Amino acid sequence: MKSPKGKYAWTVTVGEKGQFVIPKQAREIFDIKPGDTLILLGDExxxxxxxxxxxxxxxTAKIFEDKEDDDD
Structure with missing residues (x-):
């Protein structure tokens, strides 16, 4: 089965310390370099x-924009 253009799926294994390695192909596609900060969002x-x-x-701009609207 071929995935749609621009859509990807990878598997990772979580280690004992709760860490996982982002696959090389994903790091290359999304230009993720050592030391980069990533956002991790969760929804139960x-x-x-x-x-x-x-x-x-x-x-972050959206978060602060909403906060300013609330303060008015």
């Missing part, structure tokens, strides 16, 4: 997501 019903690091600024 839907699971865990690790969005691309480029979305970090957009994500």
């Amino acid at each position: 019903k839907r699971g865990i997501a690790i969005p691309p690091k480029s979305s970090f600024a957009e994500f």
Whole structure:
């Protein structure tokens, strides 16, 4: 079965310390380098997501935008 263009799936194994290695192909595709900070989002019903690091600024801007709206 061929996956749709731009869609990927990998498996990882969680070690005893709760760590896992991001597969090389994923690191290359998403330009993840040693020392990069990643966002880890979790939803008990839907699971865990690790969005691309480029979305970090957009994500935090949205959080602060909502906070400013609440303060008015």
